[in-house]
Amino acid sequence: MSNASTPEERRERRMILLLLAPALIVVGLLLITPLVWMGWQSFRGPEGFTLAHYARFFTDTVYLSSFVQTFRIAFLVTIAAILIGYPIAYVAAKSQGIWPPIILGLVLLPFWTSVLVRAYAWLILLQRRGIVNTALTKAGVIDQPLILVNNEFGTVMATLHILLPFMVLPLYATMKKIPAELEMAGASLGGGGGLVFRSVFLPLSMPGVIAGSVLVFVLTLGFYITPELLGGGRTFLVSMLVSRNIEIYNEWGAASSISVVLLVMVFAIFRLASMIIPFERIMGTK
Structure with a gap:
């Protein structure tokens, strides 16, 4: 032919x-x-082509510590999102009637408010005289206010609140596609509820876990406003390193090299994830 x-x-x-x-x-x-x-x-310097901007990754400890802290916070946010998002998605997927829209609506509620407003709201909640410390003090749980902001804890909490929908939605979409007949078959073979969940439902929901984890992890790597407000200078992420190089030192070359390295790392993460599940599943197009 x-x-x-x-x-x-x-x-x-x-x-x-x-x-x-x-x-x-x-x-x-x-x-x-x-x-x-x-x-x-x-690759551009005052005298033309240079590798000096990339050499800083091996000579400047600030660069290394910033990347380490960024990936550590991204990992903590991702793990917390799985632990919180999986039960929420499971309940939404198994509920009937009007409950799934209500649950998903509550999950999507943070999208109706800007990131800046949500960050300031967490700052008010977690500060030394905020609602959380005041309630715990009046209840007699603590004697002195806890330090919940100006550290990694406040950054993780606020970031988790903002990015939790990116974990719940892929999980919910994956769980809804799991045939109920498979669980019924497992139960008919003598498996209890916990055994059927561990042997049937959990493995089939793993594509949603991986897709949500990749989205949350990658989005956390580029967060700026939330760690800037709630980190209090003790949380210094890659996005803040880029900002400092431009705003304070006017080093566009250094800022660009940091961005290129982070971009390569993100591509590598997507590549590794695509080796486990197809890229279309990660993006939610299948």
């Missing part, structure tokens, strides 16, 4: 490319061009 395309097929491909041209131009201008510019800036 000949592989030559017909005039109608060629005309159809040209029409598709023509229709895609505006979108490709926008993507090129708003995404590809800044990335190319950032990569070029990372």
Whole structure:
């Protein structure tokens, strides 16, 4: 059979490319061009081409500590999101009637408020004379106010609140696709509720866990406003390192090199995750 395309097929491909041209131009201008510019800036110094910006990763301890703290907080937020989000998604997936929309609506409620407002709300809740410390003191649980902000704890709590929907939604979508007949079959073979859950439901829900974990972890890596407000200077993430290099030192090359390294790490995370489940499942398109 000949592989030559017909005039109608060629005309159809040209029409598709023509229709895609505006979108490709926008993507090129708003995404590809800044990335190319950032990569070029990372190798640019006062005297031309240089690797000095990347050499700082091996000579400046601030760079290493910032990346370590960023990945540690991202890991803590991801683990907490799994522990909290999995039961919520499970209840929503198993509920009937009006309960699933109500549960998901409450999960999505944070999206209705800006990130800045939510960060300040957590600052008010967790400060030394905030609602949490006041309630615990009046209840006699503590004698002195706990230090809940200006540290990693406050950053993790506020970030978890903002990113929890990105864990619950992939989990819920995966759980809804699990046939109830499989659990019934496990029960009919003599398995108890816990055994059926561990042997049947939990393994089948793991794609949702992985998809939600990748989304939460990667989004946490780029957080700026929340750690800036609740970290109190003790939480110094990669996004803040980029900001300091630009605002204080006017070092666009250094900031670009940090961004390039973080971008490569994010691509590596997606690559590793795609080796476990298809990329389409991670993005929720399947």
